[in-house]
Amino acid sequence: MLGFIVGSGRCGSTLLYEVLTQHPEVGFVTNLDDRFPRTPDSAKRVSGHIYRRTPAGFPGKRLRPCEAHRALRREVSPLIVDSFQDLSAADVTPWLTRRLRTFFETRAATQRAGHYLHKFTGWPRTAFLHEVFPEARFVHIVRDGRAVANSWLQMPWWRGHLGAPGWHFGPLPEPYAEEWDEAGRSQVHLAGIGWKRLMDATEVARAALPPELWLQVRYEDLLADPRKQTDTILEFLGLAWTTGFERSFARRTFSSARSEAFRRDLTPGQVALLDRSLARHLADLGYRV
Numbered sequence: 001m002l003g004f005i006v007g008s009g010r011c012g013s014t015l016l017y018e019v020l021t022q023h024p025e026v027g028f029v030t031n032l033d034d035r036f037p038r039t040p041d042s043a044k045r046v047s048g049h050i051y052r053r054t055p056a057g058f059p060g061k062r063l064r065p066c067e068a069h070r071a072l073r074r075e076v077s078p079l080i081v082d083s084f085q086d087l088s089a090a091d092v093t094p095w096l097t098r099r100l101r102t103f104f105e106t107r108a109a110t111q112r113a114g115h116y117l118h119k120f121t122g123w124p125r126t127a128f129l130h131e132v133f134p135e136a137r138f139v140h141i142v143r144d145g146r147a148v149a150n151s152w153l154q155m156p157w158w159r160g161h162l163g164a165p166g167w168h169f170g171p172l173p174e175p176y177a178e179e180w181d182e183a184g185r186s187q188v189h190l191a192g193i194g195w196k197r198l199m200d201a202t203e204v205a206r207a208a209l210p211p212e213l214w215l216q217v218r219y220e221d222l223l224a225d226p227r228k229q230t231d232t233i234l235e236f237l238g239l240a241w242t243t244g245f246e247r248s249f250a251r252r253t254f255s256s257a258r259s260e261a262f263r264r265d266l267t268p269g270q271v272a273l274l275d276r277s278l279a280r281h282l283a284d285l286g287y288r289v
């Protein structure tokens with residue numbers, strides 16, 4: 001079975017990906033495979049075992065699951081990695097289908113994995129992926145948009161300082177462009193609007209999928225009750241809670257220390273601006289403003 005974790009980025013997707021790839025039946029792309037095109041199959045085959053057997057806090061734990069931007073760019077297409085808008089079923093071509101299926105299926109076969117898991121952040125791409133992999137399941141992890149916007153602003157890859165023409169998410173829809181103009185065109189506000197753009201795209205993408213292939217999890221709920229949420233996700237992906245997975249899960253630390261760091265990192269006025277801008281989206285996802 002093929003599964004995808006999707007999220008906005010800075011939403012807890014890495015934590016969830018690292019937790020799930022500790023499962024002995026799960027295969028995944030590692031940063032070794034991503035960085036080195038000529039990684040031999042023998043190394044790919046044992047990479048998951050090495051990752052699972054290295055303690056989480058070990059200083060030399062550099063082998064880890066990744067989004068494989070380099071590998072996808074060179075083996076499939078830059079379209080998958082860096083599109084200015086979400087990908088839809090209309091973007092799928094037979095050529096792309098062959099390359100994308102080959103990318104995941106050959107790795108799953110090499111790793112002898114009954115389940116293969118991959119993570120995409122930014123645009124959800126789920127309608128596109130569903131067209132190529134009709135059997136795939138999708139776990140959407142969502143986080144409070146104020147926390148996401150705050151975190152984006154602190155990342156070296158954030159391109160919002162270039163404005164809407166140069167950032168990650170293409171032209172602003174007219175209502176969002178007017179909203180940004182009227183509020184003074186601040187970077188904080190633009191980051192919040194970026195999160196709204198992704199939530200809008202995700203809702204459209206979710207509606208195009210059969211409901212049994214979609215599971216939504218809030219990052220805050222995962223931190224509050226990691227065992228319950230992880231159990232739900234494993235069941236959705238068709239994975240049993242094994243003894244080996246229990247050992248790795250018991251060593252994992254889940255901290256909510258930065259859940260509301262945006263209230264410390266931003267001014268009260270900036271938080272209030274995000275409250276106003278994101279109010280409807282936050283309420284729809286069960287967050288209090």
